Amino acid sequence: MTKRVVVTGGAGFIGSHLCKLLLDQGHEVLCVDNFFTGSRANILPLLNHDNFELLRHDVTFPLYVEADEIYNLACPASPVHYQFDPVQTVKTSVMGAINMLGLAKRLRVPILQASTSEVYGDPHVHPQQESYWGNVNPVGPRSCYDEGKRCAETLFFDYHRQHKLNIKVVRIFNTYGPHMHPADGRVVSNFIVQALKGEDITVYGTGSQTRSFCYVDDLVDAMMRMMATGPEVTGPINTGNPHEFTIRQLADLVIELTGSRSRVVYRDVPVDDPKQRRPDITQARAVLDWQPTVQLRDGLARTIEYFDGVLGTGRGFAAD
Ligand code: NAD
Numbered sequence: 235m236t237k238r239v240v241v242t243g244g245a246g247f248i249g250s251h252l253c254k255l256l257l258d259q260g261h262e263v264l265c266v267d268n269f270f271t272g273s274r275a276n277i278l279p280l281l282n283h284d285n286f287e288l289l290r291h292d293v294t295f296p297l298y299v300e301a302d303e304i305y306n307l308a309c310p311a312s313p314v315h316y317q318f319d320p321v322q323t324v325k326t327s328v329m330g331a332i333n334m335l336g337l338a339k340r341l342r343v344p345i346l347q348a349s350t351s352e353v354y355g356d357p358h359v360h361p362q363q364e365s366y367w368g369n370v371n372p373v374g375p376r377s378c379y380d381e382g383k384r385c386a387e388t389l390f391f392d393y394h395r396q397h398k399l400n401i402k403v404v405r406i407f408n409t410y411g412p413h414m415h416p417a418d419g420r421v422v423s424n425f426i427v428q429a430l431k432g433e434d435i436t437v438y439g440t441g442s443q444t445r446s447f448c449y450v451d452d453l454v455d456a457m458m459r460m461m462a463t464g465p466e467v468t469g470p471i472n473t474g475n476p477h478e479f480t481i482r483q484l485a486d487l488v489i490e491l492t493g494s495r496s497r498v499v500y501r502d503v504p505v506d507d508p509k510q511r512r513p514d515i516t517q518a519r520a521v522l523d524w525q526p527t528v529q530l531r532d533g534l535a536r537t538i539e540y541f542d543g544v545l546g547t548g549r550g551f552a553a554d
């Protein structure tokens with residue numbers, strides 16, 4: 235059945251892949267984005283699609299449209315970007331959630347929230363299960379994002395309890411792939427861009443901190459499976475790849491796959507940088523019948539190919 239789907243943050247990294255897949259499945263997509271970190275380039279191939287509509291709009295303001303489903307992804311996700319205007323980050327998370335929940339309430343349609351592993355902060359429990367309440371600094375430089383996303387989760391569950399809304403909350407762990415912004419500041423894009431340009435690869439701290447990286451196609455599959463569940467499934471559900479790597483291992487892998495002569499240099503570790511992160515995806519396996527299929531090596535190769543095309547670094551990879 236064809237649905238009319240609202241995707242906020244649809245011109246961003248994950249949102250643009252979600253919009254494309256929804257169109258491929260025959261749905262109508264209304265992409266809502268203020269282009270803070272997203273770009274027209276990400277959705278350029280979709281602009282001529284009959285079922286695609288683009289609305290430049292900031293979700294901190296009310297939005298009156300018609301839809302059958304809402305995916306709420308609008309929010310800068312990289313520390314560099316969400317710390318650029320922290321007040322706007324909180325507004326986007328909190329007021330954006332209120333407005334999109336108000337929209338879902340008026341239309342009585344399901345709404346999915348792109349939450350984050352950052353709700354676990356610098357975790358004392360490893361790997362992280364959904365039942366863990368987290369270890370988040372409420373007043374640090376990361377708090378605008380972490381606490382904004384935590385408050386958005388609270389709002390989702392309050393609208394569910396109070397207004398019987400059909401909510402879906404996924405806690406997304408570090409995701410990577412084509413359409414990441416080259417100046418996004420996140421580790422995968424930084425390392426690839428640095429390696430392709432032959433610049434120093436900047437490892438923050440000793441590089442012993444860990445992350446678990448999920449390829450974007452796997453992630454979008456999980457989000458769509460979540461949306462397709464019945465109203466009894468609210469989450470929160472961890473969506474991410476449970477294979478854990480140190481940042482130093484990631485640097486070595488990027489150097490190997492690009493054949494780069496870049497050297498690794500060590501820089502100060504950012505304030506409140508989580509030391510370890512790995513999702514427990516038992517729930518996603520059971521409820522969504524989902525687990526990631528793309529190995530880091532393969533996903534990185536595809537992402538390197540994409541960045542090589544965007545940057546024109548001409549390492550002999552085919553452009554995306
Ligand atoms: P992104 O920065 O590429 O995309 C975010 C999009 O939201 C951009 O297109 C941006 O322009 C738009 N946006 C920002 N503020 C807005 C506003 N006020 N009104 C309308 N649009 C606005 O980031 P992404 O990696 O694609 O992340 C998408 C979502 O997934 C975010 O909510 C993020 O918190 C969440 N998430 C991402 C990751 C990850 O590893 N990429 C991990 C956890 C959670």
Ligand code: UDP
Binds near residue numbers: 338
């Ligand atoms: N809202 C919106 N689109 C809608 C319906 C509501 O943007 O289609 C906004 C509205 O501006 C409000 C918010 O969502 O501020 C929350 O809506 P809700 O109905 O929960 O609250 P109320 O309008 O009763 O304050």
Ligand code: UDP
Binds near residue numbers: 408436443481
């Ligand atoms: N990181 C790094 N070099 C970089 C960018 C990031 O070593 O150029 C580290 C960062 O300190 C963190 C990890 O890589 O420990 C992941 O950072 P990212 O910003 O990608 O995501 P998040 O910290 O939000 O998980």
